[in-house]
Amino acid sequence: MVFNINAVLPELILSAGILLIFFLDLIKERINLSILSLAGFIVCILSALSTFHVRYPASAFFNGFKVGSAELVAKMLIYLVTSLVFLALYDFYKRKGSEYGETVYIILTSALGLSFMLSSTNLAIIFVGLELSSISLYIAIALYRKEYFSKEGAYKYLVMGAISTSMFAIGTAFVYLAIGTMNITSPQGFNPIISLGVSFLIFALALKISSVPFHFWTPDAYAGAPTPVTAYIATVPKIGYYFLLAKLTLLLFPSFKEWYILIGVLAVITMFYGNITAYAQKSVKRLFAYSSIAHAGYFLTAFTSTDKFLMTSALFYVFVYSLATLGVFTILSILDKEEGWRNHFEEFKGLFYKRPFLAINLALFLFALIGIPPMAMFVGKLGIFIGLVSKEMWILGFLFAIASLISAGYYLKLIVYMFLEKGEGEVKSPVSVGEMLTINTCSLLTLVFGIYPKPLFDIILRSI
């Protein structure tokens, strides 16, 4: 069918929502940002629910748009996490006097781009979706009144992102040259040109997921962006990119015989670089930027093979990682509302005595990021371990373990500052209802998926 409404149902709802919010923002001179973000929340929830009504597998737009189970699961996770981002967003902008209605629909547009990116096997359409989402991100980072660093971060991201764009384009071109179509359906025979194409595609995605040596934009963009937007860029696009990576790994990468060496090397240098550099950071926001680089390395280890179990573990891990990271950045954004807050380590001293709720939740997320059971990240780590060992990639598994151990140190440092040191002064920044909801949902889900990961794990495993 040329135009199958049912197949694009979530995207339709999302687009309609974007237009609606756009007009709402347009017609009223100063509309309350909380109403807009509530609208964004509702749109996300509706799209997430609509994924249940899509009959799959289906296609639309002359097979340019295809949905299967994996795409639907990915979309649902993306919309759910985005909805949590909206809950945590409005109060920050209000207190910072930077109420741009654009923020809401820009973020929605980025989510829309991600879902288009995921719903195609055509590299050209993937490219368009990827760019739609990335360009929205550049804007979202820069939308911060009177903040120089947000512009700097956005600019850096834009310049580095342009490299990724061109690498993706040229990779697509090489693939087209080699196999005569941009549709990726199954691994093709060995061909030197396709190897070149695959390498370029891997580099392009490596930049997006901030893998070393393409990570330079990450700390600046994370630290410069308004914290709720950091929460978004650190979580939702990651889910999209890794689902895309999973699809490409299954369908395209094996055409390049040594692809797993390339990804393996990227993974190892990424996790070690991220974890070691994190120790040098004085700003907590930058610390989490490096932690996210290190995690990119962990996730990449799973894409060194076409094993579905390994991939499921990684995707599960990515999702629960984004829950914990969203929680972390929401807490940071609450603290950021404080006048003159610099996110410096020193300011976290004795946070437990000043704000026990924030400190305990942050500690929970930190322990989760270290990978301690019963938090959900442990299940992901365990899955990747087992997967790697079962594919006889002992060295990668071993290095993964060492890197996780190294990472424990800097997370603990923050815990020590919050709990075991005495700090002066007070932290008064208020917690809005939305932020409270986001934090509680994230910490609850981190625990629940740790204790009972079965449903989510099974859903992902069956879908891909």
Place this chain on the structure above:
Amino acid sequence: MENILTLMIFLPLIGALLIGIIRNPQASKIISLVFSFVTFLLSLVLLANFDFNKEGFQFVKKINWINSLGISYHIGIDGMALLLIVMTTFLFFCAFVWSWRIEDRVALYHALFLMLETACVGVFSALDFFLFYIFWEGMLIPMYFIIGFWGHERKVYAANKFFIYTFFGSLFLLLGLATIIVYGVVSKGVFTFDYITHLKYIDYPRWVELLAFLLFGIGFAVKVPMWPFHTWLPDAHVEAPTAGSMILAGVLLKMGTFGFVRYSLGLFPEASEFYIPLIFLLSVIAVIYAAMMAIAQTHIKRLIAYSSISHMGIVTLGTFALTEEGINGAIYMMIAHGLSSAALFMGAGFIYDRIHSYEIKNLGGLARYVPVFAVLFMISGLASIGLPGLAGFVAEFLVLLGTYKNHPVWALIAGTGMILGAAYFLYMYKKVMLEEERISDAVREKWMKLKDVEIHHLIPFVMIIASAFLLGLYPYPFVKIIGHTSQLILGG
């Protein structure tokens, strides 16, 4: 009946949640006393209903949990686990009684200890690798905060060191688990975390055993701690609060030795035999080196910590003697050491409560001022160094006997280490409790007003000492229960 074990695991956790809801200092003390006492009583119910003529695990409960990963909630106990659980719940109850006078962040303190109790009981009763690992790591966070919050001057350093070392070991343990589980998938096509399935139906080839033994071994050795992974222990003990030290020495160290008996011996019999020389070397170094280190210490808690390392060396020695007496002795030693080290740390804690110093040079002639305490401390120490009639003696005797059968030279060397054990304790006791001439008149005046043991000190002391006597004078039933495990391991 099979639900009692589950109840025991989660009862303390419920108590912790209750404390979190109520948040009243006095109420939290009462809640934790009641919950830990009920847990202790339940463990006695288990003891009474344990059928030690029946082979295999008892009170087994199995519920499917995560099917796609082959994980189930599977618990059950054998003789060793039973005794360790009874000891654990007993020591936790003692620790709560001891902490009756605590004033700093009371609710949090008790909640953390109750969470720790859940993790400890869970480790001893888990029969699923995943469940085991969750509890194993679960004790990390409460203990980290117990040291970090209520410790002494260098608490942050000690807490971090504790965390990093233990986490280091755990990661190796995790790799080891991954290895054998993957082997299960590859060879038999069964994806399972179940301990019993692995024990009974999956035979590992030699290279898998050798590799997995090392990976498991590093994980357990850090926790035991065996030389050369022991350096976190003295720091953690010195900085931990008294009740924290009691649990750390009494229960947490036993997790490592328990792991060796349950997992290393059970799953990798061939590798265990292969690594005997290595383990014996490390154990004997631990026994002698740690005892000599203990003699050189000037800090009471550090001294007791080194004595713990030395005793743990005896446990690993007995475990890998691979004779029935050896393993019986090793398990007996776990219980005996759990009781006596807890009592010794209570003694150190009492001295610190009264004099505010752990340094031997600031102490002397205390026996005159706190006579009751002097007696209790002496008995605890004698139990620790293995005086006949007390628990430690039976354990040391069995270990030496078991080791001597197959490896007489090693037994001889380790035996000398035990003599050193008597030396460091008696030396410390002499300096701290007896030598009156070392203190000035001004201090003497001040100490005249020292209060002797109070009721919340006396109860745990008396209970622990009584059980040390019981274990020392009438070992037969305990050896029988322990024999349940050692026969399981040697026979299987």
